[in-house]
Amino acid sequence: MTEQDTRTAAPRRPGPGRDAVPVPGSGRPGTGARVRRRALRAALLTAAALPVGTALWIGVTGVLARSEMLAAQRDLDGLRHPAAADRTPGTAREQLAAVRSAARHAARAHRLTGGPAWYAAALLPVAGDPVRTVRGAARAADRLTGQVLTPLADALPAAAPDGRGGALAEALTALRRSAPRLVRAAGVADEVRAEVHRLPAATWLPAADRARAGLSRQLDRLAPVLTDVSVAARVLPPMLGVQGERHYFLAFQNIAEARGTGGVPGAFAVLRADRGRLSFERFGNNTEMTAAGADPGLGAEFAARYRGADPTTVWANSNMSPHFPYAARIWSAAWQRHTGERVDGVIALDPVALSRFLGATGPARTADGTVLTAQNVVDLTERTSYAVYGDQTRRKAFFVEAARAAAARLMSAADDGRTLPGLLLAAYGAEQDGRLKVFSAHAEEERLLASRPYGGVLPDAPGPFAGLVVNNAAGSKLDYYLDRSLLWDARGDDCSGGGHPVTVTVTLANRAPAGLPGYVTLREDAPPYRTRPGDNRLLVSYYASAGALLAGAELDGRPALLSSGTERGHAVFTLDLELPARSRRTLVLHLLEPRADHTPVLLRQPLVTPLRAVLKPGGTCRA
Template sequence: MTFRGRPGLFRDARRLLPSGRGPLLRKALPVAAALPPVAAAWIGVTGWLAHSELRAAQDDLNALRTAVTAAAASGPAAASAGAPAESDQERLLRSAAAHAARAHDLTTGPAWYTAAALPLVGGPLETVRGIAQASDRLAGDVLPPLLRAVPRLTAGAHTGGVPRALTELGGQAPAFDRAARAADEVRSAVRRLDRSTWLPAADRGRAQLADQLDRLVPRTRDAAVAARWVPSMLGTQGPRRYFLSFQNTAEARGTGGLPGAFAVVRADRGRLTFERFGNNTELEGVGADVDLGDEFEAQYGNNGPAAVWANSNMSPHFPYAGRIWTEAWRTHTGQGLDGAIAIDPGTLGLLLRATGPARMPDGTELTADNTVDLTERASYATFTDVAQRKAFFVEAARAAAARMMTAFDDPSLLPALLSAVQDVQREGRMQLWSAHPAEQRLLETAGLAGALPDTPGPFAGLVVNNAAGTKLDYYLDRSLVWSPGACTDTGRAVTVTVTLANRAPVSGLPHYVTQRVDHPPYPTRAGDNRLLVSYYAGIGATLTGATLDGRKVALIPGAERGHPVYTLDLELPRQSSRTLVLHLREPRADHPPTLLRQALVTPMRATVRPTEPCGS
């Protein structure tokens, strides 16, 4: 938003102008000389004043950010006496808006308009005008409804608990919508400004503002969407019940991991309680009467996802799993549910970092650092009895859930919890499905639904399903490199390189971890794994060839939600890596692909090579 740390726009200009070197300046100087001296002086003075105003606005916003953070983290006593703090926030907001408005006023008028329109010379002046106008709109239209909501939400949490805060959040939805639209309009205007002028300080200011907007716009959009779905899903309009699955990512499935321990969660006016805990043994053999379409049946029907609980989430499109799980629960208990939620030990670790550790009945402490290792590796060595191990998983889930509920009722922890939830969302470790269509649409808009998009455009998705019944995906490494090639009349050539590595040790693993329930007809060793490897290409793409470790290989074609899917049944020996290369013809596009990130124990390393424009 400002040129922090710089001596000013026009001091940089003075450094450039006296030398007169370079073809650009030789062309620009005669044009600049045509400006009336008074107009040039006016632009210089007002430009410096505008720069000072923008710096003052930035200082106010920095102070405001500190004040808001302190107020959100303060205790009930501070909230109950929070009028002065709120007054300070309002004062800082008004001051920032006033400074930004003056900067905008200073860079308008005939002199600025005319100078900014001059060829060659006017570029940085137009950029400065754009920065000032954007700052004015940010301080006047975008930040006020967002920042003014914070004290109300915080006070609601402190004085009336989470239900009061949720009511306040729902009441802010129209204001959040207006702020999100304004933020998006400001970002579009800044993106239209010239990225490279003859004045580096102006370019840096535009780049800094663009970077801030790229972070702000998604947050305003998320706040607007959350204000419309969070209150209702947490039961402000009546009790809700959800199926919560704790996925075991040591055995990969399309949505993350094998559905293991589970709970039924009740939400009533913002209060969450756990009505029941169980493990996957209880649901084995329970079928779900759902029709997910011919395409789903063709892709997964042979694996019986609606009848075999362990295969219920092979598709990476989480709404399919949500429908299967809730319908299976109806079949099993007669109880209807309002939706489904999937998390994994990585989710628990991120949340426990915000809440502090949880303690199990046997004294075991679950922390941010040990949850994944304890539940997905160490427990297999500790418990040789399957029933004991499954009971341990349920108790771990129960202990973590109890810690979350305690934290949820502690307003001082809400900022840290919200930050942790953002981390979980960014890693794709929490997926939500609502049986209420309007809410489901909002979840998909917010990127929380784990939905496989069905829109055109470049796309790259690597999905693995464990086909061996092992727990060896704890040791799985994945990498994907997407390399665009030349454009033709029929599309763009794309090369995708997928490398999978099995880091399982050669000895020391429990039999339950390494056992091959697929009973392959070829010899294997303890630690060898088998995966169904699927690559999801962009809608309209075709496969022109593929190699595995340098040799041609045939892939099984399929389709899901319009995406071509190419699958390989891959044996992956311990302490080895294998490389699959796909050559594709994608529809012409000048932007990078949307990446599907399947959340497993070790995140996938993804590299997207630069995309050159196809031209006209």
């Protein structure tokens, strides 16, 4: 063995490029600590930058989303109404293009506000409120344009470019085919409306609050319209004879003499509907129906409420109740007793509704050359005719002729593709005013009609309610000159008396001028006290919430005694009131309501002059 072989090899220190096991504490002093400090600084800087970056991202995308939302709003502002009267083929295409453009902008706004940054920021308490509002508003606008307005625009038929017949039949077929889509769209609109109402309304960012408030107002207007359209899509086709012939009793209400549903029933007609073709089989006046009373069995409550007025036997009193289905059932039964014919439903309208229709169709002309227009039909039928036709028989004949002329004009317009959309829009306006009411003798159709204003139903749901109803008790035609106002004030918060205090102030004014025809100022009630021409007498009924109590009342500042009753669950308080010509009387009711912490449902009785109503909801009761 050589010397080299027998030497012991010295251990080698690890060097660069050589594999080695690291030794704790090896290397230059402080190296590990510096590495850890650098890592910690990087982590802290990253953590600090995240909120700034998130805020910057939300700010930039928020500005872009706002631009998209404004663009969508501009598109929708160009639409007067989703069922606008001017739906010529060209206009319909433009409106559909505007809806689709709005849908694209709203979808982009929704995408811009839908990322993880927006989601996380919306979860922050207080600080995240406007983020949650903007994010929710963008999502709501996307659903509104894409799932509601687009299918609605596709479903509604356009006006025909010419005057070919059969327009109503074609529209009913299209409406029936579109009914499922319209029902879905109405359901989505209700969902979106509820979602927007749940969004924060008062945040630290006013712009977000304004956006939510504007969208909420739009949805509050649109959702009921869509529900009305969806109901119409289900009931109009069968009611207008798509599945077989139908017949309806149509009553023209004379609002110069007030009744619960509007005016006293005057002229009438029988409407025939067969596969969308409308025609009138008969016209008549109230004299023919005087002895045609019939009792359809409206229950003990109805009998007790109207005992003495005999609404099932006295034709002029048949619609004293504001609940239209009561009058409709009485009229249907009376017609069957009078003729042996059953009808499939009842329709009621008044001269204001006729003026709406004539505004869409153009003037109508009676056999004697009288021209009926949207501007003169109310005055002509409710005032002028009483001076022109002194003889009662001639006057009633004029009313029938006016109804016949207007009906013929309406039938012609309904069959004309150019005028039908405007006529349908006029009908919708009259329904919303309560001046066109519809009842069906078919249970499922009536169930749907009863859920909407045009069903004329006195609602029986619990909650705050306010309704002023007057019935003419003089037999005069002086309600043409009647003004009504209602102030409902629940601002009191002392509920120690067992309910929420509500003060209702009713003001009635008689503007009847001197020199009116005798038939207008007639006093068929033959009062035991002295009256002058133009003095009126009214049964004034206030419909309160279910369970409401009357704590006291004053008439013109003096204690007044009112009778009480119930109708469809509502507490009803009634005063027999003499209303002299050119006088004003004020009735104040002090009520204890079960709940009055939000605005009540308001019943508006349609007369010549609309009711002026002010509702002042209060706050939470204190014991």
